Amino acid sequence: MEASRPGAEPPWRHTWPKPPPGGYTADDLDRLPGLPPHTELIDGSLVFRSPQTVFHTRTLRLLEHSLLRAAPEDMEVLREMTIVLDDRQRPEPDVMVARADADTGLDQTAYRSHDVLLAVEVVSEDSRARDRETKPLKYAKAGIPHFWRVESDNGRPVVYVYERDPATGAYVATGIHHNRLKLSVPFTIDIDLTGTARP
Template identity: 80%
Template sequence: MSVEPQHQHTWPQPPPGGYTADDLDRLPDLPPHTELIDGSLVFKSPQTKFHMRVMRLLENGLLRSAPHDLEVVREMTVQLGLRRRPEPDVMAVRAEADTGMEQTTYRPEDVVLAVEVVSQDSEARDRETKPGKYAKAGIPHFWRVESDEGAPVVYVYELDPATAAYVPTGIHRNRLKLSVPFTIDIDLTRTGRPRG
């Protein structure tokens, strides 16, 4: 019995020094939601239902709450430097930063809030790597969302400008009620789970 050889995908080979932020827009056939972290391409695994539902809940809550001078976007990148272009799950950005329908990225000074929903394959990036890079770039607010047996827990951080590092300001389990970066009140129990 003969076995047909399986087609093997050829991944792009990085140039010396790694990829640059502009390469994300030029490289053909990249998987959706590819990020650039320190010159390396990072491919995301398929998202879980928890991830999808929490992103939808937070995006809708932020859309209801955001002032008119801010826009809520999801799954777009922020260019943190020549070789860094991560993709937060949700962001609140300055509306004036809109460059049109072909826009793929934002500058860090245009980002007011970056949100990461932690997945099993992204734990180290979402807990350690990305927050440090967002803080150094001056993004004033950061939320990290974790699953506690399927229920979202939102860890809220604010930038300390003296240290260019995030300081924790709260842990929210059932309700996310904040006054910064704007007035927010989101019922975290409404993740769209089927009611029984």
């Protein structure tokens, strides 16, 4: 493989999407060709995801399967689908719970924030600031009532649970769960968080 000359432009430079004045819109994610999987839109800018860790994959699988078993029929558990919060915000939580009647068909690529009950973010090295600060503020502002942030504690998931205060429009921490996640909202949930560990 030929090395790039110092100061030379990388080969992808001329094919990389050039943002329009004012940034991209939520609808642009469905129209831009060749975007990497799981591209998000934050403040009109495209955000690309790095390869995920084994911790992220196992935790995501545990939460998704547990929520699928617990969710009532009028709710749907979705993995890695985007949410349109407004014209310049279209993040992709790792897992979300939405109203089942918000399903518009097999070609649907996003849900509207008013149809989402829970957004879950499993924190990665490259997403720490977004998952701890940026996304919770935007999810709360858009009216999503429940948010979970999941972090690794020596390879074990710890779930930080938040509920939106309708009076302030901000999330309030309601618990930190280490070995077991037992909640009554948005529906009855009881998850053994030690299930990601190998025997």
